[in-house]
Amino acid sequence: MYINNRVIPVTDRQVMLMSNNPVNVAFLPAGKKINIPWGTTLIKAANEAGVEVDAVCGGKGTCGKCRAKVIEGAISEATRSEADRLSLEELKNGYVLLCQRRILGDVVLETLPSLARQESNGSTKGKIIDAALEVAPLISKTYHELSRPTIKDQVADLERILNRLPRETRAGVRLLSQVPDVLREAGYCVTSVVQEGELIALEKGNTVSEMYGIAVDVGTTSVAGYLVDLARGKVTASVSAANRQRAHGADVVSRITYIMEDDKGLAELQKLIAQTIDEIVGKLLQQSGVPAEHIYVLTLIGNTVMSHLLLGVTPVGVASAPFVPAFSGSVRGAVADLGIKSLPAYTRFVLLPNVAGYVGSDTIGVILATKIYNLPGTWLAIDIGTNGEVVLASGNRLLTCSTAAGPAFEGACISQGMRAEPGAISQVRMENDVEITVIGDAEPVGICGSGLIDAVSEMIRLGIVKSSGRIKSPEDLPPGFPAALIRRIKQNGNGNKFILAEGEREVSITQSDINELQLGKGAVRAGIEILLTELDLKPSDLDGILLAGAFGSNLRPASLKGIGMLPDVPLSSIKPVGNAAGTGAILALLSKRQMEVALSLPRRIEHVELSLHHGFQRAFARGLSFEVKK
């Protein structure tokens, strides 16, 4: 590899010999710098410098997402993977895959913004979640005007407060040391903060109206946080950020693989998720102006693997038979136990319980928020993310399963996939030609999940894609087929591609993109069919399908039906419900009653382990097919 005219080969032995010599790496445009041992990979340097990098494949060099430009400095030679993923032009101009190169001297890099963290303004902002909800949060604040001690009233400082609180209320050692000063400085007018029988904080004056919690939905790809005003029962701010664990793989399986291959992997992933939560907390506080000391409790939800990683507990048991997680119940503690640094030591967390297998507390959140556990009739709820969790409620029964939806729905593992950001094709219509909608009214540079599903659905409808998933060649199309569409089909390797946009940058859908999507939708569809079969039900028995997930809600129901992910039900009965998992976490934060329901749900749920289900292989094979409807 040539950088600044230096060709430097590198061997593992050299790395060993030189690794005591630290080198400097600078990242543009972030402006972050780090001093790191010679021979470290660029991707590790980026992680340690806190520069966000997508690494969908977990650093194997296969996804090509961790592209960056070397401005100056010495790094190891280009690899075979780079030759496959980067053009000769790009290689000449200093483009590299961060996971493929080692640092051999001081380096300056420019990382690309395309997959940088996204933020949403959150549709829940300012909204009162549920008018009927009895706001009774997990913490309580009470204002006290205490009598001052006298020689006739020598009650100790702490007991002076505890005597005003429910009997058996305890206080921890850390708080104790602050009590004498707080009481005296506040003239004995103080506000107590009690959570589950423990006095966790004592504040000067009357602060009962300043009481906040944060609900955090820890997704495999992105993490959403909601700042909740517990005194007024409403969401004050919401943000999301990329899960920093993405540097070690796009899906839960690649993260488990990372843990199994690297002794420090578990600790590293735990640290990354704590940092992500710190980032979210920081943004929520900045947006709202609420000080960190008024955040008393977090509710946390996530799939089973995310729950394990958050607590620093190995999730490897979940990955192979007999599929046993390390824990499944709700876990409570202090946020400091999780390495979260942006909140006071007294802030507590409650991780909601998992269900079984990969079905975690995020599904508990969906069930809680949709009230599907209580609805009359027969309902399906689908939470589409990197995993796709399916819930079927009928009568008093509640079934769940987890499907390997894969990252295609989110635009990952798709050749030109990207998030729903400016430049992404988000909607596609086809009649005589293609009509696209691009986010931010920009030049199209890629395609996000909704655009992909729209496009494939239209291609199926028009017969451009066969039921097997194959993109037809121009000669296979019937006479009279619109020429504007035909000319968009080009050969591409062993198959064809379909060009959606021909501007400065061509955006197309390849055969392998369609196959990726096929695998994902096939898995979800198989899960749905199996749950229905378990209860002897048919799609026509369904009263409705609830589409959950901030992401799933952006997919058009007609297109989801079009690609055959959803069974054939009337379009009117398919209802997007937003990030129901996050809403569930908010409900559990706001109401003890809702928390109790959440804690009781796992006992009611019957979980179906698809990989062990005798009917799964057939259902999956059936689900792969794109039935062409006419």
Place this chain on the structure above:
Amino acid sequence: MYINNRVIPVTDRQVMLMSNNPVNVAFLPAGKKINIPWGTTLIKAANEAGVEVDAVCGGKGTCGKCRAKVIEGAISEATRSEADRLSLEELKNGYVLLCQRRILGDVVLETLPSLARQESNGSTKGKIIDAALEVAPLISKTYHELSRPTIKDQVADLERILNRLPRETRAGVRLLSQVPDVLREAGYCVTSVVQEGELIALEKGNTVSEMYGIAVDVGTTSVAGYLVDLARGKVTASVSAANRQRAHGADVVSRITYIMEDDKGLAELQKLIAQTIDEIVGKLLQQSGVPAEHIYVLTLIGNTVMSHLLLGVTPVGVASAPFVPAFSGSVRGAVADLGIKSLPAYTRFVLLPNVAGYVGSDTIGVILATKIYNLPGTWLAIDIGTNGEVVLASGNRLLTCSTAAGPAFEGACISQGMRAEPGAISQVRMENDVEITVIGDAEPVGICGSGLIDAVSEMIRLGIVKSSGRIKSPEDLPPGFPAALIRRIKQNGNGNKFILAEGEREVSITQSDINELQLGKGAVRAGIEILLTELDLKPSDLDGILLAGAFGSNLRPASLKGIGMLPDVPLSSIKPVGNAAGTGAILALLSKRQMEVALSLPRRIEHVELSLHHGFQRAFARGLSFEVKK
């Protein structure tokens, strides 16, 4: 001051200018070394090096206990305090008071062993504390042979154990991460450790018989620790060590003064007591061979100020009206919260509740161990330490008070006072001459508390000391008074001294020694009288007096009566009961029932604040007098 022919004056400004230049200080015979900023005081260097030094006066240069010899090196000039405390000969030979000198270059010092830490073999060792005691400790261990998970039994690792434990048992985040490995490595045969509804540890195999706790009696002067076998209900080892806080004053008042004068004082004292406990734990483990991971719980007792310092909570409220402590109830937590490093993170502590004022959980321990709360009749218990706590039990009433016994009973603040170590005069009889008993059959070098009280009691009995406390001059003694005694009386400053030993080193009792003892015994006697008066009782109503404290038990009841500390009761009704406070801590460790009694005692106790009691001044004045009985 001349050291190695260098005379070096030093000013605060110089200290400021030079303090960035570190110097080396070595301590003999301990062989400890430290690198410390130029200008630091020698006593601070000793503390930081972990060399134990007595500093009864808190570094004011008035007690003369922190004497050491400079072998070589440069230090600041001798002070006025040293001129008062050291002879010219000593000064010439390099003797210094550590608190008076600053370090001006590399220094080698020899510290004196006389007041080095003592260790006791503990009379409780191997003894079953109370045959009637139901052993039901605060923790429980249970062995489980769990079924291995299968695809038909996918119960999570943690729940696999929790399902075998009482409902509602919780587990903390820290334990959780270990559960999967422990289960698999142990072939699903594990021992659970539960404390108060929390699973605190999980061990491989069957370890139910390995279950230990430590009871710690945190005294102002020394700290005692008892390793208790909770499976077998007996004490396995016991040790004591000097409370390292002594470097900042001998009594609670001088330590509070230190905190008020130095912003970092509270944190420093907290650290020193944690280090003392670490030292005790280390010795207990070494003596017994028990590994640290089998210590699950500590019970802690101490006076109110020690309790506060242990938790890092300011005790200044206790020191002045309205005498309000920061807390008085029992406090629980993890030993790690106290900065104790020698035990696992899961080890818990329970600090027993305080009573009121200076009367702390050590008195709760005395009440628990003596069962005075339950005895028929009328009983007095006195715990003689640096403070003297008095308990009066009569019928259903339980009264306490705290008296400023002062350090005289322990041999401190006495010109030649020392601990009960080799060379200490521990017993004194007088008839025609003086008969002394010296600990370790050595040459006498000083006097310990019991020797002092014996001697003064005898001097009162023979009329050498007047009821006012004054040592008579030879000419005031009646004709025929034994000449061997008369010649021991020598003039000493404004008063007289009485020579007990005339060997290589003269050991004598000075007038000020007697006055120190007088203040202490007067305070205790006043406390006794006031409690009796509160219940309209006379000394003759007492069924017995229980003398508690490892120290108090070594004082001869006849001599305590002789100096008038105890009221005039038959000698046979005065019973030494050993370190009852420590025994109480052991009982609370061994038995939940005893712990409940301990927790309930404060509500039953009526505390009398002597300093506010209208009758105290008169009672104290009366108590000062040595009534000469004939």
